[in-house]
Amino acid sequence: MPRFSVGQTFVALFLAANLWASAALPVAQAADYSKEHPLKVALVVHGFLGDKSFMDSAAAGLEKAKAELPVDVKIIEAGNDPSRWQPALADATDAGYDVVIAGTFDMTGFIVDLAPQNPETKFIIFDDAPDFSKCSCSNVLAIEYQTSSAAYLAGYAAAELSKTGTLGTISGMEFPTVTNFKVGFDEGAKAARPDIKILSQVAGTFDDPAKGKEIARAQLDQGADVIFPIAGATGIGALQAVRDAHKLAVGVDSDQATIFAATDQAQADVIFTSVEKRIGRSLYIALKDTIEGKAKYGTRLLLGLPEGAVGISRNAYYEKLVPAGLRAEIDAVEQKISKGEIVPETLLK
CATH class of the missing domain: 3.40.50.2300 (Response regulator)
Structure with missing residues (x-):
């Protein structure tokens, strides 16, 4: 298979993201976001940054979004005590962020509980997905990776x-x-x-x-x-x-x-x-598509080699x-x- 540069791979993933978006109606139309009126995003890390892999990749994607998109980012490290994870996610939701992001199965149940109670908030869960047929999750976007x-x-x-x-x-x-x-x-x-x-x-x-x-x-x-x-x-x-x-x-x-x-x-x-597992890149795309009204909230995306994910x-x-x-x-x-x-x-x- 031909080798691609980082830029070429990113473009391929961006084009793939637009194809994913065409398959379902977004939760809302594009909004007028700007640096003065940014999309407010919180990433709740159930642990700490510094793992040099999974969580750091997610954080890097949000930092890239902050630098290049009309996005204001807050990264919340909830620590390793599981009793703190749900309160941290609930606090982020209550704080008025437009999008709240968390990863892995440990956080999915909390998002499933919070999503119907907060229909104006969008949630992104990465590396896991709820059963959309069994939850009121039209404001949830789930991203999984065919690793x-x-x-x-x-x-x-x-x-x-x-x-x-x-x-x-x-x-x-x-x-x-x-x-x-x-x-x-x-x-x-x-x-x-x-x-x-x-x-x-x-x-x-x-x-x-x-x-x-x-x-x-x-x-x-x-x-x-x-x-x-x-x-x-x-x-x-x-x-x-x-x-x-x-x-x-x-x-x-x-x-x-x-x-x-x-x-x-x-x-x-x-x-x-x-x-x-290019978590940061996929989160960047998800936020960009959210700003443009293209993100497929209410669905699960399974991404692999063809999408560059x-x-x-x-x-x-x-x-x-x-x-x-x-x-x-x-x-x-x-x-x-x-x-x-x-x-x-x-x-x-």
Whole structure:
């Protein structure tokens, strides 16, 4: 598949967003927003920023919107105590924001409760979706990501790069939006090397780097020489273990090698690619379409490789660590997935 620049990929995603918008009526017509009268947006993070992946990607998308659109953004870090999440979301709603955004299944139930009580507020839930047939959610836009297709590419590459024939995966928890990464990664690895061995463990948390490091060290001791943590901040510890062992890793959610490069070059050097869930980019598009009256509130969007909403990082580390022949092979596999000639397994339909 041809490689695209960041700008070209963004344009493709923007065009795709307009196609998504044509399939359903928006909740409201375009409003006259300006820098003087901006769309007021709150992102409620159930945790903290600084995970260098999932939450940071969402925040980056809102900062981009703030810089380029008539949008006023407030990011609220609700912390790791689950008892604070619903009050934080309710407080943001009561504060009069036009759009309130939250992510993952942990927050979906709260949004389902708040949406019918606040019909003038628009809600965006990313990386999960309510059952629209069972809730009064006409003012809710849900965005999900078909990550298994991108993870398939990373798994294929990981298997080919492995010298020991053993890979490791570490999941934060087991639910579809996390496990879908592993499903695609495992399938891609086995497509490349049917005899590949894949060690798997669930950490049970997204907020424990020490546990992530412990699990990764155990997998390394069992012969894994490529590890894929799908575990938020827990995964940072796993990446550190891979760094210390001078093995290879696959990043998750964001282009983690590029993120680490500014502060930990040794860490960046072992991340040969990342499976990107382009949350920030999709949120930027959702806000732009909201301003223009095109956003499909009351529906669920499932976005994947064809829309540019997921992908793998093709950066300087990818160029250095992945041989040219394998890069060409990965491009060909990606093209087949986009054309429907290869259909990776998925937990999201």
